[in-house]
Amino acid sequence: MTTEPTAAVRPRNRRQLIVEAAGRVFSERGYHWTSMEEIAARVGITAAALYRHFPNKYALFAECTEIMADRLVAAVDEVPPAAPLADLLAALGRVTVAYRASGGVYRWEARYLHREDRRHLRAKFAHVVGRVEEAVGREHPLPPTGPPATGQPPAASRPLSLAHLRAVAALGAIGSITMHHTSIAARRAEELLSASAARVAATDPAAAPRGAARPVEPPAQPVPRTRRAQILAAAIPLFARDGFASVTNGQIAEAVGLAPSALYRHYPGKVDILAAACLQAAGVVTQGVDRGLRDIADPYDAVVALAATHVAYCFEHTALNSVAEAEVAGLPDDLRRPVVLAQREYIAVWEQQLRLVRAELDPRQARVLVHAGFGVAVEAGRGLRWRDTQEHRDVVTALVVGALGL
Structure with a gap:
């Protein structure tokens, strides 16, 4: 049958x-x-x-x-x-x-x-x-009047509601889990992120964390002295504004006064320009870490310095950071590998210093919180429209430190 x-x-x-x-x-x-x-x-x-x-x-x-x-x-x-x-x-x-x-x-x-x-x-x-x-x-209402500790204008006179800023920053802490692949149990991740977001919400952004008085500056924008560097400098803001895939070689060439075919003398293809941008971002944050941690022995002060340096980098190199975060997934494996390794080394420095302050955290928990801090920096910076002032840097640094649980 x-x-x-x-x-x-x-x-x-x-x-x-x-x-x-x-x-x-x-x-x-x-x-x-x-x-x-x-x-x-x-x-x-x-x-x-x-x-x-x-x-x-x-x-x-x-x-x-x-x-x-x-x-x-x-x-x-x-x-x-x-x-x-x-x-x-x-x-x-x-x-x-x-x-x-x-x-x-x-x-x-x-x-x-x-x-x-x-x-x-x-x-x-x-x-x-x-x-x-x-x-x-x-x-968590904040006083409507009175000068904050860091000398900013009264909260009521600031253009952006501090409740709104803390809200978007808290959501940045929670949303950060979508931007990395750290393996952690769902329940533990929920607890860590909710607690991190709650701390951000309770933070007074005008109150600078202990150890934040030391001025922090990341490496300045490099001066493009070679044609290759000029191409890279022209491409980064285009990639940040329109997305890598939408930008043409013709647009990049026009920005530096070249014929599109002339780009190939300096880069084999457009994706190689993207790879150079991502590696430049990794190099900038690495130099920032070296500079920010110089002569700092106390782990708490080291974490605050890392936070301040990262925030300064985000404000100083907004377009570069946007490209490195948003476009790295589009790199082929051979070009992405060195970028990912550099990013991991950067996070490892944060993880090590954070665990010296918060010994109860295991490596995965510390890594999740480090990324939560990055998420806070991005969303708070966006909320401030990346207007680069020392006041804004101090405010965002305080929120990042809050996310880390210091």
Whole structure:
């Protein structure tokens, strides 16, 4: 007796499976480096089957960013309006850690959304930030008048609400888990990140941490004295503004007054310019560490110096930092390897000094907190629109130190 072969049954949640797989791939490789064929392979279907659900890559990308934002909105809306801040942060920590592999899709890649889609996304994030900001202001109000310890103008006269700044910085601590691959149990990650975010929310940004009085300056912008250096200097702001994949060789060549073909005398291809930018970023932070830790013996002072140096780097080299963070995933393995090694060495210095101060942390926990500090620096800097003043550097440094639990 023979039986007819059974036709494959299409899962009812195939669209959901596609979106989840796409979110992971977009987060890992970036929008422009991801193909529909790669996403289809992750789901275990053909590209043709994928196109039955989404007409093109952009439509799938837009839905991924929308769904991640919707999850965050749902998380805060499930928390009663008068609930403690800790409940809000715990809810956001749970959903962010649960979707860690796909959560990075909006942090850098959302810039590729069309204007209307970007507007919708911002409105949803504004709702999330607003809920956190209200709770921060309610539980950790700052004096509306009186000069802060560092001599800044009174809080009420500053253009940006300090409750808002602490809210976005706290969310930066939580969201940082999507930007690295440190292996840690989900529950432990939630606890670490929620506690870190709570400390950020409770920090008075005007109160400089002990040991922060020493002025810190990262290496200055290098003067491009060679044609190769001029090409690199011209390419970095273009990559930061438009994204690596959107910038053409013609744009880079025009910025330095060359014919596009002349670029190949100095770089084999555009991706080699990107690799040089990422290595330059690694070199700048390494020099900053050497300079910032010089003559410092106390571990607490060393961590504060690292925080101040990193913040100074973020403000001084905003475009370079953006390119190094957002575009490194697009490098081929042979070009990415030295960049990743340099980044790991940088984080290892932080991890070592932090564990000397907080001996209860194991290496993974310390690493997660270091990345939380980086997330705070990025989001607080964005909140301040990267306006580079000593006041802003001091404020962000205080928030980073708070995230680390010092």
